[in-house]
Amino acid sequence: MSTREALLEVDNLKVEFRTDDGVVHAVDGASYTVRPGTTLGIVGESGSGKSVSALTMLGLTRSKRTQVSGRILFEGRDLLTLPDDELRQIRGDDIAMIFQDPLSSLHPFYKVGQQLIEAVLMHRSVSKAAARDRAINLLELVGIPDPHRRVDAYPHEFSGGMRQRAMIAMALANEPKLLIADEPTTALDVTVQAQILALLEDLQQRLGMAMIIITHDLGVVAEVADEIAVMYAGRIVERAGTERIFATPHHPYTWGLLKSIPRLDTPRSEDLVPISGRPPSLINRPSGCHFHPRCPYVREEHRRIDPKLQDVPGEFGHLVACLLPVELRRRVWKGLQSGQTPEELRHLVDDKPVPEAVAAAPPGKEAGP
Amino acid sequence: MTKYIIRRLLWMIVLLFGVSFVTFIIFYLLPSANPALLRAGHAPTAALIKAIEHQLGLDKPWYVQYLDYMKALVLHFNFGYSYFYNTAVRTMIFNRLPATISLALGAAVIWLVSGIIIGTISAVRPRSRFDRFSMGAALVAISAPPYWLGLVTLFLFSTSVGRFPIFPGAGSYVPLTQNPLHWFTGLILPWLVLAASFAAIYARLLRGNLIEVMSEDYIRTARAKGVPERRVIVRHGIRSAITPLVSAAGVDIGVLLGGVILVESVFSIPGIGNLAYQSILVGDLPMIQGTVLIGAFFIVAMNLIVDIAYAFIDPRVRYS
Numbered sequence: 001m002s003t004r005e006a007l008l009e010v011d012n013l014k015v016e017f018r019t020d021d022g023v024v025h026a027v028d029g030a031s032y033t034v035r036p037g038t039t040l041g042i043v044g045e046s047g048s049g050k051s052v053s054a055l056t057m058l059g060l061t062r063s064k065r066t067q068v069s070g071r072i073l074f075e076g077r078d079l080l081t082l083p084d085d086e087l088r089q090i091r092g093d094d095i096a097m098i099f100q101d102p103l104s105s106l107h108p109f110y111k112v113g114q115q116l117i118e119a120v121l122m123h124r125s126v127s128k129a130a131a132r133d134r135a136i137n138l139l140e141l142v143g144i145p146d147p148h149r150r151v152d153a154y155p156h157e158f159s160g161g162m163r164q165r166a167m168i169a170m171a172l173a174n175e176p177k178l179l180i181a182d183e184p185t186t187a188l189d190v191t192v193q194a195q196i197l198a199l200l201e202d203l204q205q206r207l208g209m210a211m212i213i214i215t216h217d218l219g220v221v222a223e224v225a226d227e228i229a230v231m232y233a234g235r236i237v238e239r240a241g242t243e244r245i246f247a248t249p250h251h252p253y254t255w256g257l258l259k260s261i262p263r264l265d266t267p268r269s270e271d272l273v274p275i276s277g278r279p280p281s282l283i284n285r286p287s288g289c290h291f292h293p294r295c296p297y298v299r300e301e302h303r304r305i306d307p308k309l310q311d312v313p314g315e316f317g318h319l320v321a322c323l324l325p326v327e328l329r330r331r332v333w334k335g336l337q338s339g340q341t342p343e344e345l346r347h348l349v350d351d352k353p354v355p356e357a358v359a360a361a362p363p364g365k366e367a368g369p
Numbered sequence: 370m371t372k373y374i375i376r377r378l379l380w381m382i383v384l385l386f387g388v389s390f391v392t393f394i395i396f397y398l399l400p401s402a403n404p405a406l407l408r409a410g411h412a413p414t415a416a417l418i419k420a421i422e423h424q425l426g427l428d429k430p431w432y433v434q435y436l437d438y439m440k441a442l443v444l445h446f447n448f449g450y451s452y453f454y455n456t457a458v459r460t461m462i463f464n465r466l467p468a469t470i471s472l473a474l475g476a477a478v479i480w481l482v483s484g485i486i487i488g489t490i491s492a493v494r495p496r497s498r499f500d501r502f503s504m505g506a507a508l509v510a511i512s513a514p515p516y517w518l519g520l521v522t523l524f525l526f527s528t529s530v531g532r533f534p535i536f537p538g539a540g541s542y543v544p545l546t547q548n549p550l551h552w553f554t555g556l557i558l559p560w561l562v563l564a565a566s567f568a569a570i571y572a573r574l575l576r577g578n579l580i581e582v583m584s585e586d587y588i589r590t591a592r593a594k595g596v597p598e599r600r601v602i603v604r605h606g607i608r609s610a611i612t613p614l615v616s617a618a619g620v621d622i623g624v625l626l627g628g629v630i631l632v633e634s635v636f637s638i639p640g641i642g643n644l645a646y647q648s649i650l651v652g653d654l655p656m657i658q659g660t661v662l663i664g665a666f667f668i669v670a671m672n673l674i675v676d677i678a679y680a681f682i683d684p685r686v687r688y689s
Contacts, residue, residue, distance in 0.1 A: 058592075060589060089595060091592065097593045099590065104586040105590045108609075108683070108684070122596055
């Protein structure tokens with residue numbers, strides 16, 4: 001771990017939305033840091049609060065019905081208390097963001113070039129012609145062929161991968177120190193996904209910017225991220241360096257994520273194991289450990305005790321929020337790695353009955369929470 | 370695009386033929402009153418009526434009458450002669466057109482400007498006091514019949530019978546070429562009355578569209594770029610939300626150019642609508658036919674203009 005000063009420091013961030021149905025606890029005490037030039041992957045299911053924390057950073061969730069607390073320090077300034085206009089000047093300049101669906105994220109009525117030029121002119125006092133030259137350079141930078149002609153094309157004339165490249169070009173317009181990519185590859189073809197990830201990694205190295213990649217797919221961040229934070233129900237349940245997360249994960253939810261993606265280094269006969277149940281409601285969250293209704297290793301007291309994010313003994317910089325004893329977690333993960341199913345490993349936890357969600361669901365089928 | 374426009378223009382001609390035929394059927398074959406009888410004075414003899422029918426060509430078979438009419442129209446752009454005024458229908462309509470155009474276009478400017486402003490403010494601050502008040506007022510404006518609204522404004526604000534004599538009342542229309550100032554002041558009340566319900570409809574339409582557009586992903590992108598909120602609303606939001614208003618405005622203006630019967634009648638404005646109304650009262654068939662055709666022409670033409678304009682407004686629209 002480097003001791004360089006953090007570029008971004010999120011400290012105990014809480015975001016709540018007041019709705020007609022009740023208060024949605026979208027983010028509940030998330031803390032993470034991003035150092036200059038590094039990449040943080042935030043992984044979780046939809047509705048785990050991963051996008052909300054990023055949008056809050058940029059002030060895009062500000063409204064009368066939103067309650068935000070905690071701190072988001074960017075280069076020492078707290079973004080949460082910045083006036084709207086000062087925060088606006090940071091958006092698209094020092095911090096830029098790209099989104100999941102590049103078609104709906106680009107304005108259908110304006111040429112790609114016009115949208116790039118706007119991004120430049122919002123933060124730089126240069127002539128329109130200079131901004132246009134910059135737009136062409138940016139399109140070239142992100143690998144769009146024939147940028148002189150493409151700059152005058154409309155988004156619907158681009159392919160999906162090209163649109164995402166154009167979005168990235170727009171985000172890079174003012175050489176941001178931090179780029180937030182919210183599910184940057186989810187809406188793209190599998191072949192294009194790898195290209196976009198490679199492009200992001202290449203650009204990061206060339207421009208020396210920090211990145212936050214938000215995704216539901218651990219596979220996406222495996223290659224790119226330096227550190228990974230796993231979010232569940234608005235909280236970070238596990239945080240560690242990327243290699244640690246893949247080698248010695250400590251949270252049952254992370255195990256679930258890892259066992260539900262196909263890998264080349266495991267026997268093909270081994271079945272993928274889905275995580276049973278659904279993401280919890282963020283209005284009425286489960287008691288105790290929020291993951292307990294879906295956890296195959298739940299114990300009675302987990303329904304009451306709320307786990308804290310704590311250091312894993314002996315693994316510096318690895319944090320996890322799990323109530324199981326650390327030695328037991330290591331044994332379960334070993335078992336899972338050797339191809340055993342959660343049902344087979346259940347006896348390690350104790351001899352109490354298996355939770356309904358797991359007992360009721362045949363493998364491969366989803367059960368209610 | 371050129372091919373498309375030519376095809377549309379040909380269709381337009383076919384459509385106008387259809388309209389002429391249908392109105393001819395309705396008014397010539399099923400007339401509300403015998404036009405000859407209306408022209409024959411107080412105690413007409415059967416012979417006199419016969420003579421007038423012959424003079425007007427009403428004793429010929431209907432298809433001969435229609436063919437004669439169309440021949441004159443296509444070859445000489447002749448709409449026939451009014452039974453009532455004894456002048457060419459074409460001259461009458463062209464004389465009346467400036468008043469109707471003044472009324473319709475002036476009102477359109479008012480309702481577009483006010484509708485867009487009110488709709489935008491309401492959409493940006495939904496459920497605010499302004500939004501609730503203006504949407505409530507819009508409902509009233511939509512529900513109020515224009516002739517009733519016209520009479521109310523006359524009794525309130527006209528210099529002739531009004532309680533607060535501010536604006537000239539009924540019958541004060543003056544052509545623009547004659548006196549621009551009086552043209553303007555004379556049309557203020559009719560414009561407002563005509564624009565009221567349209568402004569309400571457009572404000573509600575834009576409000577709904579804009580609220581939807583403002584939750585689009587590309588609005589979030591604009592904000593993430595650091596675009597100031599005002600510019601996000603105008604350049605990114607309204608730009609998209611306004612497109613349905615363009616087509617609505619085109620069609621509405623087209624309809625009004627064919628005559629604004631109620632408002633023209635209440636304010637005694639010598640326009641096409643007033644002319645059509647009077648012609649129906651006296652069974653002036655060539656005049657009715659002429660006003661219907663001119664109305665249909667404006668509607669079809671404005672529709673074509675809207676469709677062509679759409680290709681410029683929305684780059685995704687391409688005609689082939």
